[in-house]
Amino acid sequence: xxxxxxxxxxxxxxxxxxxxxxxxxxFIAEHFLEYPTRYNTxxxxxxxxxxxxGKRISVQGTGMGIPSISIYINELFRDYGVQKALRIxxxxxxxxxxxxxxxxxxxxxSTDSNINNIRFNGRNFAPTASxxxxxxxYGIAQTKGVTVHVxxxxxxxxxxxxxxxxxxxxxxxxxxxxxxxxAELYTLAAKYKREALTLLTVSDSIVTAEATSAxxxxxxxxxxxxxxxxxxxxx
Ligand code: HPA
Numbered sequence: 427x428x429x430x431x432x433x434x435x436x437x438x439x440x441x442x443x444x445x446x447x448x449x450x451x452x453f454i455a456e457h458f459l460e461y462p463t464r465y466n467t468x469x470x471x472x473x474x475x476x477x478x479x480g481k482r483i484s485v486q487g488t489g490m491g492i493p494s495i496s497i498y499i500n501e502l503f504r505d506y507g508v509q510k511a512l513r514i515x516x517x518x519x520x521x522x523x524x525x526x527x528x529x530x531x532x533x534x535x536s537t538d539s540n541i542n543n544i545r546f547n548g549r550n551f552a553p554t555a556s557x558x559x560x561x562x563x564y565g566i567a568q569t570k571g572v573t574v575h576v577x578x579x580x581x582x583x584x585x586x587x588x589x590x591x592x593x594x595x596x597x598x599x600x601x602x603x604x605x606x607x608x609a610e611l612y613t614l615a616a617k618y619k620r621e622a623l624t625l626l627t628v629s630d631s632i633v634t635a636e637a638t639s640a641x642x643x644x645x646x647x648x649x650x651x652x653x654x655x656x657x658x659x660x661x
Pocket of ligand 1: 517605
C-alpha cells in the first residue's frame with residue numbers, strides 16, 4: 427500500500443496504461459483486458475490489472491494536471507516497481523495540420539508548470555519520451571496504415587489560461603498540441619530510470635475551435651488504447 431494506491435505490493439504489473447479519467451481505466455479493463463481485477467478504489471482513482479494477449483498489464487487513472495499525475499507516478503515507480511508507463515490522453519491541437527481525431531506520439535514536453543523550475547533550482551530539464559517505446563508505437567501505427575504525428579507537445583497548468591492567445595507562442599516553436607500531464611511523466615521516468623510514452627488523441631483544435639463529439643472521441647480513443655496495448659506487449 428502507498429498513500430494514494432491501496433494495492434498489495436505485487437498487484438500492479440510492470441507495464442501500465444495511464445488514462446486521466448478513472449472511468450476510462452475501468453472501460454479499458456472491461457473491454458480490452460482479460461481477467462481484470464480492481465486493485466485500487468482510494469479516492470475512486472480506479473486501477474486494474476489483467477492480461478492482454480497473455481501479457482500482464484495494469485491500467486490506472488491519474489486525474490488531471492501535473493500535481494495529480496505526479497502523485498500516482500511517484501508511487502507507481504517508487505513503491506510498485508512499474509517499469510513502463512504509457513499515458514493515454516486527449517489534447518488540443520495548436521497546428522493546422524494536426525486535425526481533430528488525429529493521434530500524436532509526444533516526443534518531448536515543454537511546460538508552463540513551475541514544478542521543474544523548483545526541482546532543478548531554476549535550470550531547465552528537457553522531458554523526453556523513451557525512444558524504445560516511441561519507436562515501437564510508431565512502427566505499429568505504420569503497419570496499421572494509420573498516420574500519427576510525432577513531435578513536441580506542451581503540458582500546461584491552465585486549461586483556462588488568462589491569455590487566450592498564449593498557445594500561439596508554443597505553436598511558433600513547432601509544438602503540436604496542449605495537454606496537462608506529460609512533462610511530469612517524462613521527468614519522473616528519467617528520475618527513476620524507467621520508460622515512458624504519451625499517446626494523445628486530438629479532442630479539439632485550439633486553432634479552429636472545432637471539437638469532437640463523444641462518439642468520435644470513443645472511436646479514436648479505442649484505436650489509441652489498442653496502439654498503447656500493442657506497444658506495451660512488444661516493447
Ligand atoms: N488544453 C489543455 N488540455 C487539453 C486541451 C486543451 O485545450 N484539450 C484537451 N486536453
